[in-house]
Amino acid sequence: MQDARGGRRGAQGRTRPDPHRQHVARRHLGGGPARRRPHSPRSLGRRPSRGPAGGGRDRSRIRRARGDHALGARRGPAPEDRAARVSPDERIVGWLRKASGPLSGEELARRLGCSRAAVWKRIAALRELGYGIAGRRPGGYALRTVPDRLGPAELAPHLRGAWRQVEWHEETDSTQRVARDRARAGAPEGTVVIAERQTAGRGRLGRSWHSPGGLNLYCSIVLRPSLAPGAVPQLALV
Known part of the structure; x- marks a missing residue:
């Protein structure tokens, strides 16, 4: 006999609570795989989920802390x-x-x-x-x-942002190696290493980079972006 409170009466008239519902797959009478009804995503507790419409997380955007963008322009230093x-x-x-x-x-x-x-x-x-x-x-x-080259004295009048530390070399093995050493030694972000020629230039994936003198300008920049580890590959597109 069903009680008004939703319980069931036993043989002696005592009310017993309903058994806990078991989340099991139901099969049709005719057999076959179980069919689940579509449902909206739920969160723990009684509050509804605050996720984006359609369910799941929105992974298309990379979250970052507020403030200056890691690769954007920043307020320059004082004169x-x-x-x-x-x-x-x-x-x-x-x-x-x-x-x-x-x-x-x-x-x-x-x-x-x-x-x-x-x-x-x-x-x-x-x-x-x-x-x-x-x-x-x-x-x-x-x-x-003036010489036909972009040395520090030629670049200085045109630098307007915060990145003004330029290290110029007529020849070096690799500007990447020099910039990495300067970064490990505490060089500030934006330090630029420029060379007229490289004897062991490196491209992407460790490839050799032909770097003759008098034809191009080779440089590497020290960056310290506030990016999550998963977003670091974006720097390869800069």
Whole structure:
């Protein structure tokens, strides 16, 4: 006999609760495989599932923390920080390029905070890189020609973002190897390693990369993106 509370009465009139439902597959009277009714996804507890419509997780999007995008533009440093990252050679080339006339060694030494002998050594090094710097007494130094290459002094005036640390090599075995060593030593994100030629350049999957001098510009960049391990392969598309 069925009780109003949903229980069943036994032989002695006592009410017994209904047995627990067993989630088993039902078969039709005629046999054959079990058929399950479609149902919406359920979550633990009494609250409905908060997943996307249609059930399951939306794996098409990669979640990341809020803030600057790992590969997007970021707010650049203050002007005083930019000036601190420019090398003395870049400053000399920049001053000579903007000057309306020759600059004396004494004036360059005063701006750099070094001796005139140190200025002369830097001028000699710039001449070896191909900069046509004329020097005369008592006039000073004047920039006549610039080399057909993208060295740090040529790139510095065009850098506007936070990535301003450029390491230039006339020749190296691999810019990837140099950038990896700099990253392990604590180089900041955005450090760029540039070379005119490579003797052991590496492409994707460890392939050899032909890197002759005077034809191309080879570079590697130190990146420290805040990406999940599963999203790291996206960097290969950059």
